[in-house]
Amino acid sequence: MSLQKLIIRRSLEILVIFFVILSGLFLLFHLAPGDPVSRMVDPTMTPEDAELLVSQLGLDQPLWLQYVYYVKNFFTGNFGVSFHYGRPVVEVIGERLPNTILLFTSSVILSALAGIFWGKMVAWHKGKPVDTWVTIISLVCHTLFLPWIALLFIWIFAYKIGGFPLNGMISPELWMDPDSGIFLKTLDIMHHMLLPLLTLFIIHVGSYLLIMRSSMLETLSEDYILTARAKGLNEKQIRNRHAGPNASLPVVTSVGLSLAFSINGGALTETVFTWPGIGRELIFAVSNNDYPLALASFLFISIVVLIANLVVDVLYAFLDPRIRY
Amino acid sequence: MRHQLYRAFFAAAFLLLWFGPGISAWAQDSTLRIGISEEPRTLNIWLASDANSRKVLSLIYQPLYNRDPETLRISPWLAESLPEYDPETVSYTVKLRPAKWADGSDVTADDVVFTVNLIQKFKVPRYYSKWSFVREVKAVDKRTVRFFLKEPKAIFATRTLINYIVSRKEWEPLAKKAETQEKPLTALLNTKVDHPLGCGPFVLEEWREGTSLYLKKNPHFFGQGQSINQRKLGPHVDKILFKIYGTADVAILGLKKGKIDFLWWAIQPGYLEGLKDDEKVKVFLSEKSALYFMGYNVRKEPFSDPVLRRATATLIDNNFFVKRVLQGYASRMDSIVPAENSFWHAGNLPDYGQGLSRAERIRKASALLREKGYSWDTPPVDDSGEIQTPSSIRLPNGRPMQKFVILTPPADYDPNRATCGLMIQEWLNGIGVPAIARPMSFGALLQTVKGNHEFDAFILGYGRLSLDPDYLRSFFHSSNDKSRGWNMSGYRNPEFDRLAEASVSAMDPDKRQDLIHKMQQIVMRDVPYIPLYKPQVIEAVSRQFTGWEQMVGGIGNIWSLCRVKPVD
Numbered sequence: 031m032s033l034q035k036l037i038i039r040r041s042l043e044i045l046v047i048f049f050v051i052l053s054g055l056f057l058l059f060h061l062a063p064g065d066p067v068s069r070m071v072d073p074t075m076t077p078e079d080a081e082l083l084v085s086q087l088g089l090d091q092p093l094w095l096q097y098v099y100y101v102k103n104f105f106t107g108n109f110g111v112s113f114h115y116g117r118p119v120v121e122v123i124g125e126r127l128p129n130t131i132l133l134f135t136s137s138v139i140l141s142a143l144a145g146i147f148w149g150k151m152v153a154w155h156k157g158k159p160v161d162t163w164v165t166i167i168s169l170v171c172h173t174l175f176l177p178w179i180a181l182l183f184i185w186i187f188a189y190k191i192g193g194f195p196l197n198g199m200i201s202p203e204l205w206m207d208p209d210s211g212i213f214l215k216t217l218d219i220m221h222h223m224l225l226p227l228l229t230l231f232i233i234h235v236g237s238y239l240l241i242m243r244s245s246m247l248e249t250l251s252e253d254y255i256l257t258a259r260a261k262g263l264n265e266k267q268i269r270n271r272h273a274g275p276n277a278s279l280p281v282v283t284s285v286g287l288s289l290a291f292s293i294n295g296g297a298l299t300e301t302v303f304t305w306p307g308i309g310r311e312l313i314f315a316v317s318n319n320d321y322p323l324a325l326a327s328f329l330f331i332s333i334v335v336l337i338a339n340l341v342v343d344v345l346y347a348f349l350d351p352r353i354r355y
Numbered sequence: 356m357r358h359q360l361y362r363a364f365f366a367a368a369f370l371l372l373w374f375g376p377g378i379s380a381w382a383q384d385s386t387l388r389i390g391i392s393e394e395p396r397t398l399n400i401w402l403a404s405d406a407n408s409r410k411v412l413s414l415i416y417q418p419l420y421n422r423d424p425e426t427l428r429i430s431p432w433l434a435e436s437l438p439e440y441d442p443e444t445v446s447y448t449v450k451l452r453p454a455k456w457a458d459g460s461d462v463t464a465d466d467v468v469f470t471v472n473l474i475q476k477f478k479v480p481r482y483y484s485k486w487s488f489v490r491e492v493k494a495v496d497k498r499t500v501r502f503f504l505k506e507p508k509a510i511f512a513t514r515t516l517i518n519y520i521v522s523r524k525e526w527e528p529l530a531k532k533a534e535t536q537e538k539p540l541t542a543l544l545n546t547k548v549d550h551p552l553g554c555g556p557f558v559l560e561e562w563r564e565g566t567s568l569y570l571k572k573n574p575h576f577f578g579q580g581q582s583i584n585q586r587k588l589g590p591h592v593d594k595i596l597f598k599i600y601g602t603a604d605v606a607i608l609g610l611k612k613g614k615i616d617f618l619w620w621a622i623q624p625g626y627l628e629g630l631k632d633d634e635k636v637k638v639f640l641s642e643k644s645a646l647y648f649m650g651y652n653v654r655k656e657p658f659s660d661p662v663l664r665r666a667t668a669t670l671i672d673n674n675f676f677v678k679r680v681l682q683g684y685a686s687r688m689d690s691i692v693p694a695e696n697s698f699w700h701a702g703n704l705p706d707y708g709q710g711l712s713r714a715e716r717i718r719k720a721s722a723l724l725r726e727k728g729y730s731w732d733t734p735p736v737d738d739s740g741e742i743q744t745p746s747s748i749r750l751p752n753g754r755p756m757q758k759f760v761i762l763t764p765p766a767d768y769d770p771n772r773a774t775c776g777l778m779i780q781e782w783l784n785g786i787g788v789p790a791i792a793r794p795m796s797f798g799a800l801l802q803t804v805k806g807n808h809e810f811d812a813f814i815l816g817y818g819r820l821s822l823d824p825d826y827l828r829s830f831f832h833s834s835n836d837k838s839r840g841w842n843m844s845g846y847r848n849p850e851f852d853r854l855a856e857a858s859v860s861a862m863d864p865d866k867r868q869d870l871i872h873k874m875q876q877i878v879m880r881d882v883p884y885i886p887l888y889k890p891q892v893i894e895a896v897s898r899q900f901t902g903w904e905q906m907v908g909g910i911g912n913i914w915s916l917c918r919v920k921p922v923d
Contacts, residue, residue, distance in 0.1 A: 062798070081839070114396040114405060116545040125564060181604055189608045196609050197600055202567035203386075304601035306394075306565025314393065318405075319798065 033347055040343055044336045051332045056100055059321050060093060104329070110322030112315075119326040123308060129199060130307035133223060134296065135289060137230035142285045144231070145238020146278050152239070153246035153277075154269050165243065171236035180229045180302040187225060195222050197304035226303040230296070234288070238281055246277040279346075286342045287335070385593040385921060387900060390606045390615040394565060394599050398551050400519060401479050402544040410619060411597065414570060414916060415457075415553035416519035419449055419467070420512075423584055424906035424914050427696065427822050429513060430584045433462065433520060433554065433577065435498075438512055440862060445507055449516070451498040454577035456522050457558040462577070464494035469523040471502075473530055477540050485515045507860040509867050513823040525552040556590045556917050568597040578917055591902070591920030607895075610636060616897040619911045623893070624684040630895050638895050641909040642695045645889040646688065647772065647816035649761065649779060653883050654808065654836075654845035657750050658759075662727040663788075664882040666720040669708040670782040676888045680774050684893060688886035690875050692824050695907050698864075699824040701872035704879045713785075714742050721786050727751060735786040745787035758789040759811035762803065765794040772814050775887060779814075804843050813843070814887070822907070824871050828855040831878055846883035898922065 084090050088099075103110060109119045152164045188194040195201065199222050204210050210218075249255065250273055258268045297309035304310075308327060315324035395408040400416055403409055421432040431437060435452040454462040471492045474482045488511070491503040504511060529546050536542035550559055554577060557570035571594050578588035598615055600606035607626050609615045611633055622630070630636050649671070651658035658664065673687035686693075689709070692700045708716040721735045728751030735745035748756050763776035776792030783790040790812070795803070804813045820826060829835055832855045835842035854874050861867035878884065892909035901922050904914035 111541075111545050112396075114402075116397050116399055116402045117547060129565065181602075184605055184608065189612055192612075196612065196614060197605050198566055198598070200563070200566050202563065202569070202596055202598065205563065206561065206569065301601040302605065304599050304605070306599075310601065 033344070036347060037340070037344060040340050044340060048332065048336060052101065052104065052329065053097075055325055055328050055332075056097055059319075059325060060096070100325075109326040109329075112323040113320045114314075114318060115323070119323045122311065122323060123326060123330060126306060126308045126311050129305060130300070130309065132219075133226055133299075133305060133307065134230070136223070137227050137234060138285060138288045140227070141231045141234035142238050142281060142288075145235050146242050146274075146281055148235075149239040149242025149281075150246050150269065150274050150277065153243045153250065156247060161243075164239070168236035168239045171232050172240065174233060176229065176233055176296070176298050177302050179232065180226070180299060183225050183229055184302070194225050197302075198222055199306055226299055226305055229303075230299060238284065241284055242277060242281050245280045246273060249273045249277040252276075283342050283346065286338050286345070289338065385591075386596050387592040387594070387617065387916075387919060388596045388598055388615045390598050390600050390609055390618045390620060392600065392603075392606070392620050395562075395568060395597070397548070398559065398562070399544065399546055399548045400521060400551065401477075401482070404481070407597075410911070411559075411568060411570070412519070412551065412553075413555075413913060414557040414595070415551050415555045415559065416521060417553065417555045417913075418517045418519050419451075420516045421584075421913060422517070422822060422906070424904050424912070426698075427907060428698070429517060432583065434516075438516060440512070442507070442862065444503065445505075446501050446503045447511060447516075448495070448499065448501045451500070452577055453498070454554050455575035456524070456552055456554050457573045457575055458524075458552060459575055460522075460524060461497070462520070462522075462554050463497050464500040465497075466523050467500045467520055468492045468494050469527065470520045473521070473526060477530070477533070477543050479540070479543070482518060485510075485518055489515070507862050509859060509861050509864075510823055510825050514821065514825065520554075522552045522554075556588075556913075557595055560594065566599065570595040570597075586904070586914060586918065588917040589920065590917050592900075595916070610895055610897065613897065613899075616900050617911075618895050620894075621890075621892050621909075622895060624682045627684070627893060635898055636895050637898050638893065639903065639905055639910050640684065641892040641894065641905055642686065642693070642907050643818070643889055643892045643909070644693055644696060644820045644822055644907050645816065645818050646691060646693065646820050647775075647814070647887045647889060648688075648691075648884040649775075649812060649814050649887060650804075650844045650884045651812045652808065652810050652845060653847075655811075657756060658811065660727070661881045662723055663729075664885070665705075665707065666723045666786070667779075667783065667788075668705075668882050668885045669711075669720040669723065670716050670786065671779055671885060671887065672708065672713070672716070672782070673887055674709075675778065676771075676775055680771050680778070681888060681890055685888045685890045687888055689879070691827060691830065691878055691884060691886055692871070692875055693820070693889055693907075696822060696824070698868060699871050701875040704876060716782075717742055717786055721745075724748070724786070731787050745785075747789055748787040756789060758791060761790055761792045762795050762800050762810055762813040763792055764797050764800060764814075768797050769816075771890070772816065776814050805840070806838055808838075808843075808845065815843075819908070825859070827871065827874050827878070828858065831855070831874075831883065844883035846878075846881070848877060848881065851877045 081090075088096065091099075111117060112119050112122055115122055148164060152161045155161050184196060188196045199219060200215070201218055201222075204218050205215060255268060255273055258272050263272070297313050299305065300307045300309040301313065311323065312327045314320070315327060391407045391410065393405065393407050395403075395411045396405050397403050397408050398412065400412055403412055417433050419432060419434040420429040420438075422428070423430040429437070431452070433451060433454055435450045438447040438449045440447050449467075451462060451464060451467070456462055471486055471489060473479070474486050475489070488505050488508050489502050490505045493501045493503070495501050502511070508515075530543060533539045533542035533546065554573070554575070556573055556576045556578065558573045560569040560571040562568045572590050572592070576590070579590070581588055598609070600609060603620065603623065603626065606615070606618055606620060607622070607630065610618050611630070613635065627638065630638050649667075651664055651667075653659050653664075673689075677683065677685045677687050688694075689706060690701060690704050694700050708719065711719065717735050718740065725734070730749045730753075732746040733743065735742060737743050750756055761776050761779060763773050766773040773792075773794050776794070780790045780792040800813065800815070803810050804815065826841070829841040831842055831844075831846045831848070831851055833842070833847040833849075833852050836845045836847060851874060854870050854877070858867055858870040858874065861870055894909050894911065896903060896910070899922055900919050902915070902918040902920050903910040904912060904918055906912055906914070
């Protein structure tokens with residue numbers, strides 16, 4: 031099958047899958063017990079008040095009609111208005127998304143680069159103490175409980191030692207200061223990013239390192255590596271120019287998918303560090319039954335993941351001409 | 356050489372990032388920094404339903420009356436004096452004090468009339484029910500307003516008049532625009548308000564969404580330098596900065612580190628020891644107007660039998676919950692109205708198992724049940740009065756009691772209520788009543804209990820109970836026994852209904868007090884709800900500020916924020 035046909039077929043599959051997700055999400059949210067009004071446990075709010083709210087939110091319509099509006103609105107680009115913000119959800123997501131992308135894309139890229147580099151090195155020194163220790167440490171990092179390590183870092187670096195901010199993305203005092211220029215503000219964001227970035231780096235780097243190590247070991251046993259040695263290339267050239275790039279293919283795939291999944295922002299990281307991203311919004315939206323915001327967030331994440339899958343499939347076929355579907 | 360350069364670069368960048376912005380961080384001594392758990396969602400007063408939006412808005416928009424921190428009775432705020440009631444015309448006259456909106460224009464009776472008309476016209480949820488019984492509002496003169504009620508309503512003075520007043524200048528154009536839309540109410544609620552115009556002690560300076568919100572002192576605040584309710588008001592801080600903390604752990608660290616001055620957030624008792632030892636932090640323990648209770652579904656047997664409910668109340672040891680489950684940071688409840696609400700709280704209520712040991716409770720409860728015809732093959736108390744493991748209880752008709760479920764919120768939502776459920780299960784099992792405590796997600800629990808009424812028993816709570824006891828009527832009047840109604844137990848008692856209806860129109864506070872006391876006595880006799888406990892509010896502040904006003908509900912109130920000032 032040609033690459034063009036592959037892309038067309040995959041795109042059609044994605045459309046079908048997306049429609050299933052679109053409907054599934056709607057059903058899951060609306061069939062789950064509880065509604066936005068029932069959570070407002072305020073005895074001064076009368077049943078009549080509750081009915082007014084239900085009607086205002088459009089929840090008094092039959093489920094099938096709500097579904098029709100939902101699908102129609104989606105395809106006309108109208109994602110609805112958040113129950114709690116009273117603003118279009120696209121606007122809310124649009125405000126939070128760049129913050130999430132900034133933090134998580136940086137962390138995925140940095141940890142992938144480090145994982146590729148260190149994975150390559152330890153595979154090269156297979157069986158030596160450095161290999162054993164780095165593998166053990168990577169496994170530990172990979173299995174660390176994120177909120178625990180995040181709180182530990184905050185306690186050590188921001189509270190005990192000091193210097194790092196406890197939370198947030200900016201220092202409001204500094205941003206209110208008319209004398210602080212763009213350089214200081216940029217520095218302030220980077221300053222706030224360091225701890226969450228370090229946490230995410232430690233959590234992610236282990237898995238990339240292990241993937242790279244395993245892929246590198248497999249690559250090193252390939253015939254072309256033997257050929258390279260027979261040609262008289264030095265070890266550094268064989269490691270960095272022949273084995274390394276080929277072995278990093280699975281990591282590239284993993285990075286592609288991680289970038290897509292990182293859009294959901296690692297809700298836990300964002301919550302602990304009070305990072306104003308889409309992950310925190312998702313938690314708020316789900317726990318407060320803010321259907322439009324939650325649905326739009328999930329749909330957005332689904333779209334990104336599906337597109338990333340398509341890109342990875344195409345990239346695979348492109349990078350390795352032997353692969354055909 | 357190249358590696359050394361890289362290392363030097365990274366080291367310099369790291370040090371710059373670590374210390375750079377911190378060194379130049381700008382600080383203002385007269386800024387009060389408040390930590391909150393979530394970002395305010397909106398500054399549209401009609402939409403705001405989340406606690407943090409309401410905290411911010413409570414410093415911008417103001418009501419005609421407020422609660423006195425000591426007596427909890429209404430006291431004049433934007434109004435100059437207490438409302439005057441005229442029984443002949445069923446009307447209240449309210450005189451406004453001289454006040455200005457934050458833009459310098461006068462607050463007038465016309466603004467009050469506009470506010471009421473807007474709420475009634477749009478039927479704004481959360482507000483409409485409080486104003487729906489007002490027939491007409493008239494501006495008598497620039498500072499006098501008269502409210503004509505459809506019929507006498509006692510809650511008008513205690514609940515309606517403590518709602519916020521908005522500026523006609525701000526909201527008239529927005530309301531007119533909303534009216535032209537297909538769904539006017541939705542349009543009104545979805546109106547984006549960037550700079551709310553209030554007459555309170557603070558105005559919005561900047562809201563950086565997702566990170567922080569700044570308020571600054573309102574130079575036109577009517578209370579500035581005035582003595583209201585024997586309290587001289589400020590505000591004495593130039594600005595308030597609301598900072599958002601995602602978790603309580605980090606917020607506590609922020610307070611200890613001096614990053615915030617007040618944590619406007621109920622702190623869990625587990626954090627208290629660490630805070631008490633900190634010299635820079637002061638902790639306040641306040642009573643709360645709250646109610647945590649167990650309710651039976653009295654629509655169905657055998658829970659429709661008040662004797663079974665009284666026996667359950669006898670077995671439940673509220674003191675155990677207070678001392679063991681809530682570590683002493685709570686009070687036991689003996690009525691639906693908290694004792695701190697002293698004017699409305701009734702004395703002489705049945706005290707069921709109060710002061711009894713576990714064995715005495717079992718003896719008393721089993722005696723009550725036996726007298727009503729309940730029986731056991733092996734009773735919980737043997738012939739010599741000793742406690743023994745009983746067999747399952749039989750109903751008065753001889754049939755064994757079926758297993759039933761006590762629904763509780765899950766432990767991750769509220770560990771206290773989940774634990775109380777388990778304890779009640781054990782205590783009921785101790786006399787052969789086959790109860791099982793089952794945690795259920797909070798949304799599902801509410802839907803089951805409030806929506807479709809398919810349950811046996813439940814444990815729920817109200818963390819912010821109104822100081823006006825009209826909620827007794829909401830909880831137990833038979834007209835509220837409907838889907839989404841507050842009478843979740845399905846309690847129906849014509850005598851109670853009659854008293855509740857009379858209490859609504861009792862304009863004489865003493866007469867109303869008597870009716871409210873009688874209502875409590877009936878409820879505690881029939882116990883559709885068994886009151887359990889109410890937690891205390893634990894709050895912490897930096898010692899850099901003083902002047903906090905403690906009242907029921909804590910120090911996070913308008914009085915505090917009008918009086919708090921930096922320590923000299």
